[in-house]
Amino acid sequence: MIIAERKPIEEILEMVRDFKKILIVGCKGCVTVCNAGGRKEVGILASIIRLAREKDKNPIEIIEETLERQCDPEYIEQLADTAHEYDAILSMACSVGPQFIAARFSEARVFPALNTEFMGGALEHGVWAEFCQGCGDCKIHLFGGFCPIARCSKSLLNGPCGGSSGGKCEISKDVDCVWHLIVEKLMSEGKLDQLTQVKPIKNWATSRDGGPRKVVREDLKL
Amino acid sequence: MKSGSNLEKVLTAGHFAVTGECGPPRSADGKIVREKAKHLKGNVDSVNVTDNQTSVVRLSSLAGSLLLHQEGLEANMQMTCRDRNRIAMQSDILGAYALGVRNLLCLSGDHQKFGDHPEAKNVFDIDSLQLIQTVKMMRDERKLLSGQEMEEGTEPRLFIGAAVNPFADPFDFRVYRLAKKAAAGVDFVQTQCIYNMAKFKEYMKRAHDMGLTEKVFVLAGITPMKSLGMARYMKNYVPGMDVPDLIIDRLKGVEKKGQAKEGIQIAVDQIQEMKEIPGVAGVHIMAIEWEEKVPELVEKAGLLPRPQV
Amino acid sequence: MQYPTNIEIIRVPCTGRVDIIHLLKALEDGADGVYVVGCEEGDCHYLSGNLKARKRVEYVKKVLEDLTVEKERVAMYNLSAAQGPRFAETAREFTDIVKGLGPSPFRKPAAKAA
Numbered sequence: 045m046i047i048a049e050r051k052p053i054e055e056i057l058e059m060v061r062d063f064k065k066i067l068i069v070g071c072k073g074c075v076t077v078c079n080a081g082g083r084k085e086v087g088i089l090a091s092i093i094r095l096a097r098e099k100d101k102n103p104i105e106i107i108e109e110t111l112e113r114q115c116d117p118e119y120i121e122q123l124a125d126t127a128h129e130y131d132a133i134l135s136m137a138c139s140v141g142p143q144f145i146a147a148r149f150s151e152a153r154v155f156p157a158l159n160t161e162f163m164g165g166a167l168e169h170g171v172w173a174e175f176c177q178g179c180g181d182c183k184i185h186l187f188g189g190f191c192p193i194a195r196c197s198k199s200l201l202n203g204p205c206g207g208s209s210g211g212k213c214e215i216s217k218d219v220d221c222v223w224h225l226i227v228e229k230l231m232s233e234g235k236l237d238q239l240t241q242v243k244p245i246k247n248w249a250t251s252r253d254g255g256p257r258k259v260v261r262e263d264l265k266l
Numbered sequence: 267m268k269s270g271s272n273l274e275k276v277l278t279a280g281h282f283a284v285t286g287e288c289g290p291p292r293s294a295d296g297k298i299v300r301e302k303a304k305h306l307k308g309n310v311d312s313v314n315v316t317d318n319q320t321s322v323v324r325l326s327s328l329a330g331s332l333l334l335h336q337e338g339l340e341a342n343m344q345m346t347c348r349d350r351n352r353i354a355m356q357s358d359i360l361g362a363y364a365l366g367v368r369n370l371l372c373l374s375g376d377h378q379k380f381g382d383h384p385e386a387k388n389v390f391d392i393d394s395l396q397l398i399q400t401v402k403m404m405r406d407e408r409k410l411l412s413g414q415e416m417e418e419g420t421e422p423r424l425f426i427g428a429a430v431n432p433f434a435d436p437f438d439f440r441v442y443r444l445a446k447k448a449a450a451g452v453d454f455v456q457t458q459c460i461y462n463m464a465k466f467k468e469y470m471k472r473a474h475d476m477g478l479t480e481k482v483f484v485l486a487g488i489t490p491m492k493s494l495g496m497a498r499y500m501k502n503y504v505p506g507m508d509v510p511d512l513i514i515d516r517l518k519g520v521e522k523k524g525q526a527k528e529g530i531q532i533a534v535d536q537i538q539e540m541k542e543i544p545g546v547a548g549v550h551i552m553a554i555e556w557e558e559k560v561p562e563l564v565e566k567a568g569l570l571p572r573p574q575v
Numbered sequence: 576m577q578y579p580t581n582i583e584i585i586r587v588p589c590t591g592r593v594d595i596i597h598l599l600k601a602l603e604d605g606a607d608g609v610y611v612v613g614c615e616e617g618d619c620h621y622l623s624g625n626l627k628a629r630k631r632v633e634y635v636k637k638v639l640e641d642l643t644v645e646k647e648r649v650a651m652y653n654l655s656a657a658q659g660p661r662f663a664e665t666a667r668e669f670t671d672i673v674k675g676l677g678p679s680p681f682r683k684p685a686a687k688a689a
Contacts, residue, residue, distance in 0.1 A: 053641045084596070091599035096642050098603070099680045197377050198347070198388070202395035202446065204439070205374040206431035206458065209506045215379045227439045236442065242450050245352070245396045245411065 045074035045165070046138045047172045048081065048158040050089065056134070057096055059155045063104065063131035068093075068157070069123065069145070070110035071137035078172055081136030081158050083110040089136065089157060114141025120148050127152050162194075180250030180257065186238065188229035193246075195222035201243040268405065268453060269425035271368035272340045273312040275575035276548075277454065277483045282541060283548030284569050285342060285456065285485060286310035286560055288334065290325035296333050299325070303337040305557040309564045311572055312340040312369055314456070314550070318349060321381025328358060331367050342427060343367045346375025351391035352400070356410055359401060363422030371427035371456070372397040394428060395450050401426050402451030426451060430484075431458040432469035433508040441472040448481045455482055456550040459489035461500075462508040463539055470545050479545030486540045489552045490563060491529035494518055530563055537567040578666035590614075590651075591624020598635045598649055602681050608673035610650040612665065618655065625653065645676050 050056075060066055068086050076082030090106040097104040107130070111119045114137035123145070127133065132153040135142035139160040146154040162174035177194040184191045193199045197215050203223030207214030211224045230238055248254065268274060276283045286306045291298040299315075306313055315330035331341030343362055345355060359370065374394045378386045392400065401424055403409055408421040428447050432440050447455065460466045466486070473479055491497045494517040501509035513532060520528045533551075540546050549569075553560050564570055583606075587593060590613030601609040611632055613625035629651050636646040650672075652665045 053638070084594075087596050088599060091596060091603055092638055092642070094603055095599065095681045098683060099642060099644065101684075103683075198374055198390045198393070200374065200390070200393040202393050204434070204436075204443075205394075206429060206434045206506060207374075207376065208435050210435060215377050221435075224436060227436055231436075231438070240442065240446060240449070242395045242399055242446060245392050245400075248391065 045077050045163070046160060047078050047162050047164045047174070048075055048138050048160040050080055050085065050136070050158055051156070053092060053096070056089070056155075056157055057093065060093065060104065060132055060134065063153075065105040065107075065130055066132045066134055067107045067109060067123075067126070067130045068134045068136060069114070069141075070108075071112075071114045071135075071141055072110060073113045073115070073137070075137055075158065078166075079170070081138075083108075086110055086136055089134075111137075113137075114144055117144065117148065120144050123149070178251065179246070179248070180254075181247065186243070188226045188233075188235075188238075190222050190226050190229070192222055192226065195220075199246075201246060269368045269423045271312065271425045272575070273342065273369050274425045274453070276311045276573055279573065279575050281548075281573045281575070282569070283483070283485060284310045284564060284572065285312050285314060285548065285550045286557070287314040287316065287550070287552045287554065288330065288557070289316050289319060289554055290327070290330040292322065292324050294325065296325070296329075299330050299333040300337050302557045303334050303339050305560055307337065307339055308572060309561050309570065310339075310551065311548075312342050314342040314344060314371065314552075317344040317346045317373070317375070318381070320376045321348065321378040321383065321386075323382060328362050328365070328367070331362070332365055335366050340369070341367060342369040342371055344371045344373055345397065346373045347390050347393055347397060348375030348378060348388050351389050352411055355392070355397065356400065356404065359404060359422050359424070363424060368423075368425060369427060370401060370424045371429065372401060372452075373429055395446060398426055398428060398447060398450040398452050406451075426453045428452045428455050429458070430455045431506055432460070432466055433458065433462065434506045437465075441469060441476060441478070444473055444478055444482065444484075445476055448478050452482055454485060454547070456485045457487040458506065459487040459552055460536070461513050462510050463536065464510075465508060467543055470543050474545045479547075483547040484545055485548045485550040486543075486546050487550050487552060488533050488536055488540075489554070490533035490556065490559060491517060491525075492556060493522070493525045493529070496529075530559060530566065533563055534566045537563075537569070578663040579670045581670060582666050589619065589621045589624035590628035591619070591621055593628050593631065595631050595634055598631065599638070602648070602679065605679065605682055607679040607682075608648045608650075608669060608676070610652060610665075610669050612652045612654065612662065615653045615655055644680055647672055647676060648679065 068090050070081050070083055070086035086108050090108050094106060111122060113119050127149045132155060133145055134155050134157045135145055136157045139156055142154045142156040163176040164172050164174045167173050174194055179193050192201060192203060196203055197213050198205060204221055208221040208224050211221055213219040213221045230236055288302045313334055315327045317327040318324055327344045331343045334341040372394050378384055378388050400411060404421060405423050408416045430444050497509060497514050497517050500507050516532055517525050517528055537549055540549055551560055590611050593611055598609050611628050613628050616625060619625045632649055632651040635649045639646045639648060650669060654661045
């Protein structure tokens with residue numbers, strides 16, 4: 045799923061500083077699953093902002109809504125009746141959400157309440173890690189089921205580098221060296237030969253380096 | 267001859283080679299490189315010029331290499347994969363050769379988190395293995411990665427180097443790493459500085475058994491300890507560094523003002539040991555910010571005069 | 576058993592039921608302080624409800640810090656259901672702490688709902 049985190053409170057308060065009535069809109073998709081922007085988090089953020097504004101003797105009215113998703117126009121459309129009533133709209137979806145809202149309601153002031161970070165999964169309740177960088181050319185099967193593009197700090201296809209130490213990446217003890225994992229796995233399966241050939245240079249054109257991407261399914265277009 | 271460089275000639279003739287290292291300044295002051303060169307001239311066969319080492323911005327490796335050439339030394343230019351994409355790399359390789367560079371080390375590069383610009387975007391378009399292959403292709407096939415051909419006599423003919431760390435994890439894989447670099451086309455490798463001789467001998471034995479020492483010249487890394495404090499720091503705080511207690515004990519056994527001398531002696535003893543290990547083709551002396559000691563170290567280790575090939 | 580009259584008690588089957596929003600709403604609704612009283616750690620009938628509650632109390636303390644408000648206005652105490660006197664003691668203790676901090680900065684001005 046897409047993993048995002050709520051921005052620091054000071055940053056959000058600064059965004060809505062001049063406004064008296066705002067909408068906070070959450071999303072039942074990824075950000076609900078990673079506890080960043082679902083209905084519950086909308087409620088908490090609304091409460092925190094109200095408290096802060098009460099303290100500053102500058103009260104604010106907050107309407108709370110949560111949409112099914114904010115990455116399909118038909119759900120954004122559900123805000124059409126009331127969008128004009130707000131001084132600002134604070135979206136708690138991943139960054140796609142506020143962009144869609146801003147595009148649909150061009151007169152509205154739209155702000156992102158979250159920092160969208162990566163594509164990942166849960167390691168345990170409350171902990172998520174990056175597993176995918178969207179390179180557009182998935183080859184994890186060549187690396188024992190691990191992705192060196194997303195999980196190696198240097199995206200090496202022929203790792204490990206000399207900084208791998210105790211199974212950890214040189215940048216932090218909290219980051220596993222994925223090449224350590226790849227080598228151990230393949231060695232234990234007697235498949236070291238998979239690593240003796242130099243893996244060829246990656247074509248980054250399928251990744252974001254090639255420019256903003258689009259997927260078109262002609263069979264689905266109406 | 268692949269490149270005709272002095273380093274290549276010394277190694278190919280079977281001499282025990284000696285390379286040094288020069289870290290360029292964090293400014294545009296070329297004089298500093300020239301000063302360091304003075305200590306190394308006549309004492310080493312060629313000198314590494316680091317490429318924004320530990321991700322700290324320094325005068326470029328290419329420029330530093332040219333300054334060394336002007337001082338009459340031969341440079342080993344370095345190129346990391348962190349800061350340049352394949353376009354800039356091939357471009358710099360063409361330029362470096364045109365300006366007289368003949369040896370090039372292909373390195374991954376420390377992550378920018380360690381340096382003075384941790385907010386920079388990192389590149390890592392290609393990795394060090396792929397860079398080795400690229401330089402070899404440019405030299406032996408006269409081709410760029412795009413397939414663009416260069417006319418005979420216009421291709422960059424570089425002597426290709428790489429770094430190896432026998433002590434990084436996983437240890438069992440390290441010799442395979444050397445094998446992979448050899449297969450990619452590397453001509454010589456320099457190791458990280460070695461203190462654990464037993465472990466290094468084990469690594470070299472494995473390399474030798476795999477036939478790698480026939481294909482690649484291995485230069486063992488030597489860094490003399492300035493003090494007990496430095497030895498302790500390296501033992502405890504530098505990742506991947508293996509400093510055995512006997513080194514610590516040798517330095518402990520000497521009073522503070524004698525420690526530098528003992529550190530040099532330890533390095534001399536190490537070099538003598540290195541000469542006896544099959545497959546070790548030379549040493550790479552990294553006396554960072556202690557370049558003035560290189561002449562003494564090289565002399566005591568019996569490595570002078572350097573061969574004129 | 577005497578405990579201060581300014582305490583409004585809300586009973587829950589387990590403090591694991593108490594969530595961040597409840598603590599925030601209490602502050603929004605004018606409470607000068609809010610505290611959670613749960614079973615001793617290790618004795619939770621539902622195993623870890625009281626541990627979750629503590630984490631949520633810590634979260635709200637951090638929110639108060641971010642808003643430059645005293646984090647002592649929210650707290651958690653652990654005791655057994657049988658410890659009547661200790662309950663009264665914590666009530667007095669927390670009341671004293673909050674009195675020392677003064678009225679909540681989140682209090683809405685005097686105008687009340689009809």
